[in-house]
Amino acid sequence: MKVGITLPQFRDDADTALDAAQRAESLGIDGVFCFDHLWPMGQPGRPALSSGPLLGALAAATSTIALGTLVARIGLLPDDVLIEVLCGMHSMSGGRLIAGIGTGDKLSRAENEAYGIPFEPAEVRRGRLGSVATAVAGAGVPVWLGGARPEMVDLARATGSAVNVWQVDAAPVVGLVAQGVEVTWGGPVGDTLVEATAMLRSVADAGATWAVCAWPDSIEVIAEAAATVQ
Numbered sequence: 713m714k715v716g717i718t719l720p721q722f723r724d725d726a727d728t729a730l731d732a733a734q735r736a737e738s739l740g741i742d743g744v745f746c747f748d749h750l751w752p753m754g755q756p757g758r759p760a761l762s763s764g765p766l767l768g769a770l771a772a773a774t775s776t777i778a779l780g781t782l783v784a785r786i787g788l789l790p791d792d793v794l795i796e797v798l799c800g801m802h803s804m805s806g807g808r809l810i811a812g813i814g815t816g817d818k819l820s821r822a823e824n825e826a827y828g829i830p831f832e833p834a835e836v837r838r839g840r841l842g843s844v845a846t847a848v849a850g851a852g853v854p855v856w857l858g859g860a861r862p863e864m865v866d867l868a869r870a871t872g873s874a875v876n877v878w879q880v881d882a883a884p885v886v887g888l889v890a891q892g893v894e895v896t897w898g899g900p901v902g903d904t905l906v907e908a909t910a911m912l913r914s915v916a917d918a919g920a921t922w923a924v925c926a927w928p929d930s931i932e933v934i935a936e937a938a939a940t941v942q
Contacts, residue, residue: 713916715938716743716924717931718782718898719770721761722752729766730773732931739935743778743810744770745898745924748785750823764797771805780810782898782924783858783876785820786840787829795847802853811848812876814858815841838863845871856896860884868893874921882911882918889919898924901934908937916941 717736719729733744746763763781770779779801784794794813802809815837816824824831832840841857845867849855855873857864865888868875874894877884881899888895897920901911908925915923923941928934 713912713920713941714742714778714922715912715934715942716745716778716780716922717741717934718745718747718924718927719766720927721746721763721766722749722755722758723761724759726761726766726769729761730769733770733774733777735931736935737774737777739931741777741931741935741938743780743922743924744774745780745782745810745812746770748781748783748788749820750788750827753819756822756826764801767801767809768804771801771808775806776808778808778810779805780856780924781812782878783812783814783856785814785816786837786844787816787824787832791840791844795844798848798853799851802851807852809853810856811853812856812858813841813845813848814876838867842867842871845873849873860888865891865893876924882914882920885915885918885920895920896922896924898926900926901928901937903929903933905933905936908933909940912937912941 748763752758798811821831845855856876857868857873860877876896878898885895897915901908
């Protein structure tokens with residue numbers, strides 16, 4: 713199982729995220745991932761770096777580590793623009809991009825509405841997601857679809873994509889793996905080496921191909937824990 717981290721992007725400048733990515737790369741962590749939110753969940757007064765420009769800066773600042781969206785939300789950009797952004801970033805990074813794509817949910821609705829971006833019905837967003845995933849995967853970019861609902865599993869099969877679940881434990885991974893889809897996991901793993909090692913081991917044992925750790929207190933702890941499951 714490969715191990716990544718999310719980056720600290722809910723701030724005004726990118727220096728901390730770039731430094732974290734370079735440190736993660738030097739420590740052998742497999743990937744760094746960016747959220748696609750207009751503000752931190754439930755905190756509209758705080759800033760958030762846009763994932764597209766941040767990924768471009770990360771592509772220039774690193775050379776080997778995988779770069780990913782977790783997840784790029786359907787509707788924030790026109791579909792054709794999102795496809796070009798993801799495929800272009802894959803090319804610019806030397807084939808290092810992982811395109812995590814999702815529909816968003818009721819928790820992110822307020823972000824759309826605050827900026828006058830339509831929040832379409834779920835079935836419309838899923839249809840758009842399928843079209844984007846098909847185009848991006850067809851260009852050779854690895855695709856993860858955010859969510860564990862049956863409709864998302866069916867869409868993952870249809871587009872040759874993995875399913876990504878964001879959870880506090882590994883329990884959902886087992887059932888999804890049993891359905892024959894690739895599963896990647898993201899979530900908090902704890903602050904200590906013992907906690908992080910135990911969580912990553914449980915995710916690996918459940919059958920996930922990736923574990924993306926929520927921004928940790930110590931990248932070094934994640935790197936040491938990751939070494940036990942790789």
